[in-house]
Amino acid sequence: MRPLLITAATATSCLGRGLEAHRAALASGACGLAPCRFESADLETWVGEIAGVDETRMPRALAAFDCRNNRAAEAGLVQDGFEDAVRAAAARWGSRRVGVFLGTSTAGILQTELAYRRRDPRSGALPADFDYRRTHNAFSVAEYVRERLALAGPCAAISTACSSSAKAFASAARFLSIGAIDAALVGGVDTLCLTTLYGFGSLDLLSRAPCRPYDAERDGISIGEAAAFFLLERGDDASANADRIALLGVGESSDAWHMSAPHPEGRGALIAMQAALRAAALEPDAIDYINLHGTGTRSNDAAEDRAVSALFGGRVPCNSTKGMTGHALGAAGAIEAALALLAVRDGLVPPGVGTRRLDPEVRARYEIAGARRRVDRVLSNSFGFGGSNCSLVIGRAGARA
């Protein structure tokens, strides 16, 4: 595929608000996780909360969308000049030529969880203020962003569990590549809720401490939350764009194996990474850093390591940033795309925070310490329930491999 320029970007997570906060966190190896005090959750685990997200004020005209998930979206849209960049693109191309593709796993289901505590004791009805369409439904965050920025092009929520927002890039890339649109607002928003906390608890996949990806003693995930947005456009003058950061490739696959466990050999993961390299027309050794899915569960990390080492041997530096951000589920692909962008822009390999003693079984070149060095191309992995896999290649549009 032709590189698609990332002409604006912003990130919000437990590491902070905006790209600069994330750059500083990457440089210092910060951990945004804390013991879970979310809502009424009674679970021994750590989470990565966006500080102060509940204080975000929604525009009055869109008050019906008010919920934690859309507040996180709103918080994200107004920083890093993102809103202005999108409005300028809509003015340049026409609002119908700007598509919206947002990944989310649970959208605003927290609102429904809370509403179920306020059912009418006699009829069982939900409270009158409950707005299913604008909070609970998977589309709510995409619809919110589209209305908030007065966009009028194609729009969809992509919901494939933990690969959702990586796959949002895949959808957007297709629409852009075939010329159906001229710009795409891409990203993901997923926020804490009881369904995922208790759900991962039921699978015994919640770490009791900050998660330790690829560690010999890893014991599960730390759930995080995030909102990250990107503006993608075709760059029509390749030579002028050589140094700009772009989406270079996307690869997708299905495990066709199990609903909640990865294929033990990482079959689907391998297919997705190979497809992403092929789309970017790159050999494996052209990748400077791999941002692993690296959730910190026994099975995910083992399967991913098999796939990564099969393709890259022990040559390409890799690690997981989920020890910093937690696992932002449907927003993981987007927040990690933002970290990939920062790695390229600022020349830094993020540290593998949380990992103390690397699992001796690991064959990939897992680097616990970060480094300052030139990074031209990053491969970022996102895998989800249902065996849904997506890999992105983000890097300089014109750098020679």
Add this chain to the structure above:
Amino acid sequence: MKLAARIEGVGLVGPGLAGWSASREVLAGRAPYSRTAAEVPAPQGLPATERRRAGIAVKLALAAGLEAASAARRDPATLAAVFASSSGDGENCHAICEALASDDRQISPTRFHNSVHNAPAGYWGIATGATASTDCVAAFDASFGAGLLEALARIADNPALPVVLVAYDAPYPEPLRSARPVPDPFAMAMVLAADDGTGPALAVSMSDAAPDAMPDAALERLRREIPAARALPLLACLARGAAETATLEYLEGLALQVEVRP
């Protein structure tokens, strides 16, 4: 711009609509429609454990998708897949919300993995062995249109890989049913491949036109009540087998104009 594809096979499950062949005369307007309860077939191809765990959304999506693949004479393992649904498995969602509002918040692992919007895609892969990408889109009442565009964009991007598009919706029980009244289960599927000049085929463009209604009042009610049934005017064109244009509801202020070539 227009996005085109050949339609190789169709699948259909809904109230009074038991499969594509059995429904053609009704959708063409040549036989009366009677809204009897939908019969959702048991899922084919799943191992016993997964078959037991499959909820209604999975059953719907598999039935329609496999019918379309069979009509297209395609091995489903060779297809990419696009799943479009407003809401997924309503019964499962209700059970989780009820448990989380109770004193005992334990939810079962099966309930949890069935709660993801892409559960039907996951079961589809297990049933068929397809390792190509599966997309799962949601766009509330515009979900069918979003799925159709996604499938057509896939084909335009990679003409060598046919796609099965599956649009499905299942009802919520109360109290969510009052907030999102989808009264019946419904699923439709189409295997789409690169347009090679033979029919039947479709070409889709964005339009300001008002969406078509179904001439039959009961079918029109179905179209309006269930997001996946927004496909009915397109299915009616296919059933009639004539060169026609249908305008399908998509997002507010943006419809999809579909030229059908028999």
